[in-house]
Amino acid sequence: MATNEVHVKNNVPFLFHSSVHFPTAINDLTSQSPTTVDLTLDEGGTGLADTEAINSDQVDLGASRAEQFAVKAALEWFAAITAGKNVTFYWSWSDNPVVSDGNSGKPDGVDGAWTGDGGGTVAETVKQLQLIGVFVTTDLQGVQIADVGTFSPKGRHGQLIVVNDSGTLVCGTDDIESSVLMSPVMTDIQAAA
Secondary structure, three states: OOOEEEEEEEOOOEEEEOOOOOOOHHHOOOOOOOEEEEOOOOHHHOOEOOOOEEEOOOEEOOOOOOOEEEEEEEEEEOOOOOOOOEEEEEEEEEOOOOOOOOOOOOOOOOOEEEOOOOOOOHHHHHHHOEEEEEEEOOOOOEEEEEEEEEEOOOOOEEEEEEEEEOOOOEOOOOOOOOEEEEEEEEEEEEEOO
8 A cells, every 4th residue: 555755845935134134154044045025123223122013025925835934033132131031923914916905914015114003002903913923032132043933824925023022122223133034844745656
């Protein structure tokens, strides 16, 4: 009796970062050639303040896409930080290719500050988004790298939303070391010989 084998393989990832991304080798999240997506954690050179949020440009995952994505982040703190604080990652999804239309939580689809759906606060509106996971901090001042989580996007299009609850600025003066890697995890079913 022949049996099938299920293999997991990774296809080309998405790397979210600012236009000035220039990480040192130890903080570079990928050796592959990812699709790059704008995500500026350092809005106007002031960093992402505590309790504030940012959204990336909208991504088209494709008509044929991975069922799951694994997310990892490199974030930099320029000041002392308390261990055990959170930076939370969400996905706003849509099946509409127009970047501003049909997005859960109503981000505009363009890299920039996200303040909620216009009627609610960030804390209220994140409940309309798909939770990816939480980056839990250590007390290391500088770059920290952490696994955030694995999720299954609910639609073809979407954008990353990052909410800072770390108690201090993320990327206080620049975000050249900071990025978020979203790697597709593909299932490959092969018939046994």
